[in-house]
Amino acid sequence: MKNHILTISREFGSGGRTIGKQAAEQLQIPCYDSQLIQQIAQESGFAEDYVRSAEESTPGIVTSVFSTRAMGPTNEDYLWEIQRRVILHLAQQGPCVIVGRCADYILREEARCLTAFIHASLEYRMDRIVRVYGERPESPRQRVRDKDKKRAAYHRFYTDMKWGYAKNYHISLDSGSLGIDRCAEILTSLYRSLTP
Amino acid sequence: MKNHILTISREFGSGGRTIGKQAAEQLQIPCYDSQLIQQIAQESGFAEDYVRSAEESTPGIVTSVFSTRAMGPTNEDYLWEIQRRVILHLAQQGPCVIVGRCADYILREEARCLTAFIHASLEYRMDRIVRVYGERPESPRQRVRDKDKKRAAYHRFYTDMKWGYAKNYHISLDSGSLGIDRCAEILTSLYRSLTP
Numbered sequence: 001m002k003n004h005i006l007t008i009s010r011e012f013g014s015g016g017r018t019i020g021k022q023a024a025e026q027l028q029i030p031c032y033d034s035q036l037i038q039q040i041a042q043e044s045g046f047a048e049d050y051v052r053s054a055e056e057s058t059p060g061i062v063t064s065v066f067s068t069r070a071m072g073p074t075n076e077d078y079l080w081e082i083q084r085r086v087i088l089h090l091a092q093q094g095p096c097v098i099v100g101r102c103a104d105y106i107l108r109e110e111a112r113c114l115t116a117f118i119h120a121s122l123e124y125r126m127d128r129i130v131r132v133y134g135e136r137p138e139s140p141r142q143r144v145r146d147k148d149k150k151r152a153a154y155h156r157f158y159t160d161m162k163w164g165y166a167k168n169y170h171i172s173l174d175s176g177s178l179g180i181d182r183c184a185e186i187l188t189s190l191y192r193s194l195t196p
Numbered sequence: 197m198k199n200h201i202l203t204i205s206r207e208f209g210s211g212g213r214t215i216g217k218q219a220a221e222q223l224q225i226p227c228y229d230s231q232l233i234q235q236i237a238q239e240s241g242f243a244e245d246y247v248r249s250a251e252e253s254t255p256g257i258v259t260s261v262f263s264t265r266a267m268g269p270t271n272e273d274y275l276w277e278i279q280r281r282v283i284l285h286l287a288q289q290g291p292c293v294i295v296g297r298c299a300d301y302i303l304r305e306e307a308r309c310l311t312a313f314i315h316a317s318l319e320y321r322m323d324r325i326v327r328v329y330g331e332r333p334e335s336p337r338q339r340v341r342d343k344d345k346k347r348a349a350y351h352r353f354y355t356d357m358k359w360g361y362a363k364n365y366h367i368s369l370d371s372g373s374l375g376i377d378r379c380a381e382i383l384t385s386l387y388r389s390l391t392p
Contacts, residue, residue: 119363166360166368167315171382174366182389186367186382193378 004195005111006097006187007104008118009155009169012147013125013132015180016118017099022184024097027191032090034100040090041082080158095195104169105159114191117169118183120176200391201307202293202383203300204314205351205365208343209321209328211376212314213295218380220293223387228286230296236286237278276354291391300365301355310387313365314379316372 006023010016017033024031032040084106090096091103091111098107104115120128126140136143152163166172171190173183202219206212213229220227228236283299286292287307294303300311316324322336332339348359362368367386369379 117362117368164362166313166362166365167370169362169368170370170373172313172362172365172368174363177366178386178390182386186386189385190374190378190382194374 002110002112003091003093004095004114004191005091005103005107006114006116006191007107008097008099008116008187009102009104010099010118011120011125011164012151013129013144014118014120015128015175015183018180019118019175019184019187020097020099022181023187023191026184026188027095027097029095029097030090031097031099032087033098037083037086037090037098037101038079041079041086044086102155102159105161112194114171114187114194115169116187117164117166117172118175119164119172120174124176198306198308199287199289200291200310200387201287201299201303202310202312202387203303204293204295204312204383205298205300206295206314207316207321207360208347209325209340210314210316211324211371211379214376215314215371215380215383216293216295218377219383219387222380222384223291223293225291225293226286227293227295228283229294233279233282233286233294233297234275237275237282240282298351298355301357308390310367310383310390311365312383313360313362313368314371315360315368316370320372 006020006027008016008020010019020033021031083101087098087101087103087106088110090098091107104113107113122141122144125144129143130140138146155161155163161168171187173186175183178186202216202223204212204216206215216229217227279297280302283294283297283302284306286294287299287303300309303309318337318340321340325339326336334342351357351359357364367383369382371379374382
């Protein structure tokens with residue numbers, strides 16, 4: 001049977017990861033965020049096996065760190081493929097929350113997903129990243145804009161969907177206006193109402 | 197004091213009007229939909245007065261039914277202005293639900309709005325409009341596409357915001373996947389949590 005998975009896409013600084021963690025705690029299910037998935041992909045025997053098998057089945061396709069896509073899959077493509085497998089694997093283990101990494105797209109046929117998008121105003125996110133992640137050499141505005149661009153490009157490249165469109169998700173929430181706790185409560189309650 | 201207003205923008209056929217009515221019933225506040233606002237604008241002494249005063253203050257600006265925008269405000273512009281005044285007037289009377297007519301944009305400074313966008317897949321909407329509004333000479337697909345285009349253009353022209361972007365709203369919901377009743381419940385519960 002397919003598991004019920006809450007996937008959370010989010011703008012940088014919107015608190016999507018915190019919302020995912022809070023919802024997972026309330027639902028008593030695991031929460032996997034982007035960093036964790038990347039770590040699992042890099043550390044797990046599963047991922048190492050996959051890289052090995054990929055090498056075996058497609059000789060020479062693992063190119064150097066200087067690879068470009070014209071020469072075949074890049075290192076980013078490999079990381080994407082490994083992460084995709086990790087996400088599919090995690091979704092098969094049981095109900096969970098997955099934050100980021102286009103999990104909604106990866107699991108669209110493989111799980112019963114409740115797909116959420118968390119966004120907030122530029123001002124709210126600029127303020128929040130300084131409070132949560134501290135000061136950096138770049139201005140908060142620059143940091144948010146850079147990350148926004150990268151996430152939109154990543155999403156577009158791997159899923160071919162327009163970033164930020166309401167139609168891509170079952171529910172989209174403005175965490176800046178509604179508050180992080182309230183967003184977590186809405187998702188928790190909605191997830192509960194959808195699961196038997 | 198500014199009133200709490202739930203505004204609902206919606207794709208044609210998504211059930212946004214029904215969701216608004218259900219939420220208003222549960223909240224025991226009035227619900228004004230597009231047709232009702234247009235009717236109030238056309239029938240009310242308020243609107244007639246406004247049209248008269250507009251004529252008086254800007255002589256000659258009321259052009260014929262053959263007017264184009266290059267010649268000054270069109271009839272659509274007048275209807276927009278009258279509707280805008282009706283919406284502002286309604287929002288001053290007390291808490292309410294307003295469906296359509298860019299009420300979120302019109303009230304952005306004038307009320308405490310909870311802004312919602314209701315969307316659904318093309319398939320869901322095609323099926324629903326035949327069930328709710330009956331068959332028409334044009335195909336359901338054509339009817340939905342025409343209305344989508346018109347609403348996006350109307351919204352863009354009068355608000356300068358991109359139609360369908362999650363960031364334009366506090367909450368966006370997929371009524372096709374979540375169900376009309378559940379969407380109404382989410383909005384009711386969220387509205388209640390935001391009002392004292």
